[in-house]
Amino acid sequence: MMGSVSQKSRGRARMGPVRFASTTVVVLGVFLLVVSRDRYPLHAQDSAVVPLSYTVSQADAGEEAYAESCASCHGDNLDDGEFAVPLKGVAFRQMWRGQSPEALFSLMQSTMPQDRPGSLPDETYASLVAFLFQENGTSSGNEALPADATRLEAIASPNWRRAEGGGLAPNTVLPPWPSRTNPLDRIEAVSESMLTEPPDDDWLLWRRTYDAYGYSPLDQINTENVSDLRVAWTWSLPPGPNESTPIVHDGVLFVHGFGDHVQAIDAQTGDLLWQYSRRLPRGVPPSIKRGLSILGDQLFVATSDSHVVALDTRTGDVRWDQPVGDLSRGLRMTGGTLVARGKVMVGTTGRAEGGNYIVALDAASGEEAWRVGTIPAPDDPGGHTWNGLPRAERNGGSVWIPGSYDPVHNLAFFGPGNTYDTGPLRDLARVPGTNNDALYLDTTLALNPDTGELVWYFQHQANGQWDLDWAFERQIMTLPVDGVETSVVVTVGKQSIVDIVETATGDYVSSIDMGLQTGIIAIDP
Known part of the structure; x- marks a missing residue:
């Protein structure tokens, strides 16, 4: 369901060469995090925030909706899809640990499913959020997540644990990223x-x-060498x-x-x-x-x-x-x-x-x-x-x-x-x-x-x-x-x-x- 989170509205295009497979996940993840922080600043939990809660039955309904509308891209296990980013694991939790449920709800509602964004009922999007919370270790409660963006914005973030380790030693200087030619720079009218x-x-x-x-008219590939062809790269439509x-x-x-x-x-x-x-x-x-x-x-x-x-x-x-x-x-x-x-x-x-x-x-x-x-x-x-x-x-x-x-x-x-x-x-x-x-x-x-x-x-x-x-x-x-x-x-x-x-x-x-x-x-x- 989140394979095209970089497109937020009709007519917007994402620029810059992006490697597929694992690198795509990293780039999309960073973009998602930046967008989310711009709209929903991280904040400390306080007593005025409504505690996060969803019900088991709500998560079960989300699991059914996921299997029908999301698994084809994100995978049956949420992190094994060929066409979209993982929806559970350390990277996902770090992106959304400080966001209110409204951030995830609104993003899903406006961009997913990829072939028909916004086509599911609001209750289904709320159930999907509950299912993702469940699969990432958040315990259920007595109250269901509301299917309303305003109410969701007042609910506490999942506040998953921050990932341990990593980072750079003090005063470390990274070498510049290798430059790569972009064919669009030289494309002719x-x-x-x-x-x-x-x-x-x-x-x-x-x-x-x-x-x-x-x-x-190209003739480099012919009947004599066609059997020698090997895959240079693949791209999933x-x-x-x-x-x-x-x-x-x-x-x-x-x-x-x-x-x-x-x-x-x-x-x-x-x-x-x-x-x-x-x-x-x-x-x-x-x-x-x-x-x-x-x-x-x-x-x-x-x-x-x-x-x-x-x-x-x-x-x-x-x-x-x-x-x-x-x-x-x-x-x-x-x-x-x-x-x-x-x-x-x-x-x-x-x-x-x-x-x-x-x-x-x-x-x-x-x-x-x-x-x-x-x-x-x-x-x-x-x-x-x-x-x-x-x-x-x-x-x-x-x-x-x-x-x-x-x-x-x-x-x-x-x-x-x-x-x-x-x-x-x-x-x-x-x-x-x-x-x-x-x-x-x-x-x-x-x-x-x-x-x-x-x-x-x-x-x-x-x-x-x-x-x-x-x-x-x-x-x-x-x-x-x-x-x-x-x-x-x-x-x-x-x-x-x-x-x-x-x-x-x-x-x-x-x-x-x-x-x-x-x-x-x-x-x-």
């Missing part, structure tokens, strides 16, 4: 030209390059599903971890350089993210409360924070951002009335530049393809992954998925001038990033009620078409059918059936 042709050592986009190949591809630039890995954490890591040593942790609103669960992007000296990160934040690449500080989706309507983001032409583009997901959106923000300011719906309204072009349904009854078109981009034709490509409500689309309504193709489900959308104009679209599978999304990356490549080398967009659906269309126009070229499906019997372009 990322230009648009670098995104178009990234340095071989860098991975600057979700699939490395705008054409979404996901290919690295926050617990939970982690699907994001790191950004790699100038020897720094920028990694998105579950629970809306972004970490900058020294690629050579595994040192943590900074961490950004977002405090989600109460009741908003964290969701996976598949990618982030970089331009200039900023990282662009989609959040679980439907914002996009721009982070300073050197410090992790928030440059701007812009809402994109309406949480009350169920709009979320699980894909990630695409940056091109000074615009940060991102698609939403969710079962919102009227469908989802692709939104572009100005990279410098965060201001919204344009917004395109993935489902047309009844009076919009393509609006007649929804079986005559009113806008409120149209849903789906989620954008699950970051888009790709062709700088030659200045087109950004996104692929909305299918609908969530199949019934209204199943049977064709006998309404003149309408059909049930359901644009723009299972469609490639080609958008002008400057304006948001829909330049062309190609629907790979009409009537998208089958849960067989065409929502994967759109790759841009050059292939021979009628004997002429032509730029094309290539993508695949869940049926393992590959579609190829021309980049400039969206005109159909061909399809390839991989032979892994039995539902499609013919392809009619």
Whole structure:
């Protein structure tokens, strides 16, 4: 439960290279102690302070809560966790021996559990404090710890014994700590030209390059020496599903971890350089993210409360924070951002009335530049393809992954998925001038990033009620078409059918059936 105590509020980042494993525990412990002493000065016990007391039943309830919400990080025994600091033992007792119970209660309440801070009832946080007191040798009493910060502040500290021994002899002078190079000191701003042709050592986009190949030209590791690889360092991401591809630039890995954490890591040593942790609103669960992007000296990160934040690449500080989706309507983001032409583009997901959106923000300011719906309204072009349904009854078109981009034709490509409500689309309504193709489900959308104009679209599978999304990356490549080398967009659906269309126009070229499906019997372009 205390693996990220260094993050005290949304948008705050911790700086400085920090070694993982045992050194991390020491640094976090010192920081925790400094913060606690600033807020709650050590004081001698006096008669006006309420004696410390908790009940056995309260500690038992805390033990159950610990097993459910804390043990995955701190360990079953409180001091054997892989991802967080020990919660019992000499170091823990020295940090909290002079604090009132309120200090520990408030810290836990504001930062834990790591993936959903503040989500537990106050009574549960009080029970957890009681359990920690019990496990560190404080005897129980007749009165339960109150679940109220003001009352807890008036209660005596546990006053555990001070650790014996240690310290330095008088007049001892320690040698200076060895200096270590911080790659953030020399990191360069990322230009648009670098995104178009990234340095071989860098991975600057979700699939490395705008054409979404996901290919690295590095050849130092090959089939002959791959068996000789050994672990140089390891780093444990926050617990939970982690699907994001790191950004790699100038020897720094920028990694998105579950629970809306972004970490900058020294690629050579595994040192943590900074961490950004977002405090989600109460009741908003964290969701996976598949990618982030970089331009200039900023990282662009989609959040679980439907914002996009721009982070300073050197410090992790928030440059701007812009809402994109309406949480009350169920709009979320699980894909990630695409940056091109000074615009940060991102698609939403969710079962919102009227469908989802692709939104572009100005990279410098965060201001919204344009917004395109993935489902047309009844009076919009393509609006007649929804079986005559009113806008409120149209849903789906989620954008699950970051888009790709062709700088030659200045087109950004996104692929909305299918609908969530199949019934209204199943049977064709006998309404003149309408059909049930359901644009723009299972469609490639080609958008002008400057304006948001829909330049062309190609629907790979009409009537998208089958849960067989065409929502994967759109790759841009050059292939021979009628004997002429032509730029094309290539993508695949869940049926393992590959579609190829021309980049400039969206005109159909061909399809390839991989032979892994039995539902499609013919392809009619």
